[in-house]
Each structure stands twice: as C-alpha cells, then as structure tokens.
Amino acid sequence: DTAVSQTPKYLVTQMGNDKSIKCEQNLGHDTMYWYKQDSKKFLKIMFSYNNKELIINETVPNRFSPKSPDKAHLNLHINSLELGDSAVYFCASSQTRQGGYGYTFGSGTRLTVV
C-alpha cells in the first residue's frame, strides 16, 4: 500500500500545454508539499498545505497552481508549460507535530516539456 502516490509517473508534453499532477497520501498526515528537483538535482520546496490551507508559497510562477480538495490530496496544475518546467516533481506529506522527521515523499513525476 503506497503511502504517498503520485500520478502520472512520467509526463511528456509540448510547450504551451496545461497539465496536472495528482498526489494522494494515506498516512493521515495534515500537511502536504510539492518539491521540484531540476536537472542539477537541487530539491526546492514550492508549496505546502496544512489542513487544506496554503501555508508555504515560495517564489514560483503563477502558472503553477496547487489545489488541495481535502487533507489527503494535493494536486499541482501547470498552465502554459515552458521548457524550463522540465524537472522531477515530488509530493510529500508530514504530520505537523512530528516536525522534519515525519516527511514521506512520493516517487516523483518526471515532467518533460518539448
């Protein structure tokens, strides 16, 4: 039973398209995150939701819009895709009281924009 699952695992799309990545966690955690890992392998946080409320919004183009319909889901919608959006996107979840040791990451979505 996968704890944090992301779909799709791979996504190849053309510039200018709009796409979504979905994330679901079955751990009962109250906080979910989106991280981006670029070609240089740096992991950068993009967004964080706690109990469906946006609490972290790093400097990310407004083409990226997260949506959390409930505590167990955090989706990422990207409009007008650009070549520079190509990266691996990781979803993660944690329970607030556990702090930094409670992060569980998904296996990633590799987005390639052509």
Place this chain on the structure above:
Amino acid sequence: DAKTTQPTSMDCAEGRAANLPCNHSTISGNEYVYWYRQIHSQGPQYIIHGLKNNETNEMASLIITEDRKSSTLILPHATLRDTAVYYCIASIKAAGNKLTFGGGTRVLVKP
C-alpha cells in the same frame, strides 16, 4: 534554517562503516539536525534526526558535537544499496516548517 555544509562526494567500501560529516556552525538552539537520503530516481527517505544527544536507529547513528556546530552520520556496515545522495538539514520542529535541501553528499559504496 541554519545553513549546512557537506562534502560533495565520498566513496566507501562495502561492509565498512561510512562516516558522513556535516557542518552547521550557525545552528540555533531549537533547530534539529535531520538526515535524509535519496537513492537514484526515488523520493528522499528519512534516516535519523537529533537535537543534541547522539541518536541511533536501525539505519544509522547520529553523532552531534557538544557545541552542536557539526555532526556525523554513521552507516555502520555500508551495502551497495546505501549508494545515494545524503542530505543534512537543520530545521526547527514546528508547524509550517519546511525542509530545505542543500547539495548533499553523493556516497558511492564500492564492492
């Protein structure tokens, strides 16, 4: 969050202990030291964390110096499956905190 500094890469022999250093000279009193690792193409995986005491679990040991300015992650008997990028992160344990990943140490375990 305090900045951490790690060597870019290191090799170790299979079956031997791997000692991974991390400097966090500006760490504040309420910041924990967390270690995560990322095996190729997978999501990061939690290893261990500590505040000031040494910690041990089934995966590794964490040794934190008395002044808390540096720490060492010890993998007691490295296996080929331990080949990964290891991240040392200093962060508070509070609601809304975020884990900020640096460059990490690329560890290659050789037979």
